[in-house]
Amino acid sequence: MKRFRKYSKLSLVTFIRGGWITVGAVAAVFFLRLLTRGHLADAIVRWIARSFSISEKEADLVYFRAVTNNMQYLLTIVIIIFVFLLFRMLLYSYKKYFDEVVSGIDKLMEDGGVISLSPELETVEHKLIYVKQTLEAREVEIRRAEQQKNDLVVYLAHDIKTPLTSVIGYLSLLDENPDMPDGKKSKYIHTAWEKANRLKTLVNEFFEIIRSHSDQAPLQKTKIDLYYMLVQIAEELYPQLKACNKHIENHVEEEISVYGDSEKLARVFNNILKNAISYSAENSSISVSAREFPDKTVIAFENSGEIPEDKLCLIFDKFYRLNRARQSETGGSGLGLAIAKDIVSLHGGQIRAESSNGHTAFIIEIPSKSS
Structure with a gap:
């Protein structure tokens, strides 16, 4: 029942169009029935008599043989015509709707594309708009994640460079001055050790965030x-x-x-x-x-x-x-x-x-x- 209500407008329009075709078919059948008897049949017989200069009895016989005896065939032809019209109408209507839906799908990936469908396709229009909004949100999230990744590389590269430069600098001083006093040498070694630990911390955290993003295994x-x-x-x-x-x-x-x-x-x-x-x-x-x-x-x-x-x-x-x-x-x-x-x-x-x-x-x- 809920699903039917979602497409009530489309169902109503289809029902009305089919109803008009059915009413037309019933009217045609009723008209054919009038041809076999009543005032309409008498009028046609008189017209045949005048047109071909024959008596009304002869005209009535001709009319009987041409129409009344073939009524079942005429009814069959009329029914076939209206069934064809009904099928053609439905085919045209749904082709139009499918073209609208395809056009709406094409606009999903267009920047600024506006999705607008017929009132009968209101539910489909809402779903396509929701999908478009979802895709746009995901695209923003992907861009944000990409920017974060770039920020991570730049950020850690800068932070890693600072202690690494210090380590290299102090070790270079020690290498260039082998006769450096023990107190000063000890101070430089300790500073280089601190900077190396700082570098280790940053590298560990770099691998920590990479592992956090790439670990897709289910929780144990x-x-x-x-x-x-x-x-x-x-x-x-x-x-x-x-x-x-x-x-x-x-x-x-x-x-x-x-x-x-x-x-x-x-x-x-x-x-x-x-x-x-x-x-x-x-x-x-x-x-x-x-x-x-x-x-x-x-x-x-x-x-x-x-x-x-x-x-x-x-x-x-x-x-x-x-x-x-x-x-x-x-x-x-x-x-x-x-x-x-x-x-x-x-x-x-x-x-x-x-x-x-x-x-x-x-x-x-x-x-x-x-x-």
């Missing part, structure tokens, strides 16, 4: 012991925590679990904790807690430090860094949170940031297995 979801995963990640981040006198407080209960791809979710938690380490206050703690609900598991990462309200909607954008001046030398490329958001979205979950009163929280919701 399993039940994950959240507490032990976070313990393991905290141990891996110990050198970074130690360098700035920070620590992670794991308040997750041991029986709480999360359902998802362990490798990808570990990447999410790792990226969020690295972000917290980079932006939280010195000598502070990073708190991790979780609650398990029937339909989802909610995980919260909290740290000191506040994000301006107008920046909260930007921090999950690729290449965005909250403090560009500081992070251009020591931080990442601004891809970590964007990658985290992509992975959480793949799990059908949500991630958001809240910040107030000197504290920031990243909250992740991962659907449970049964939801």
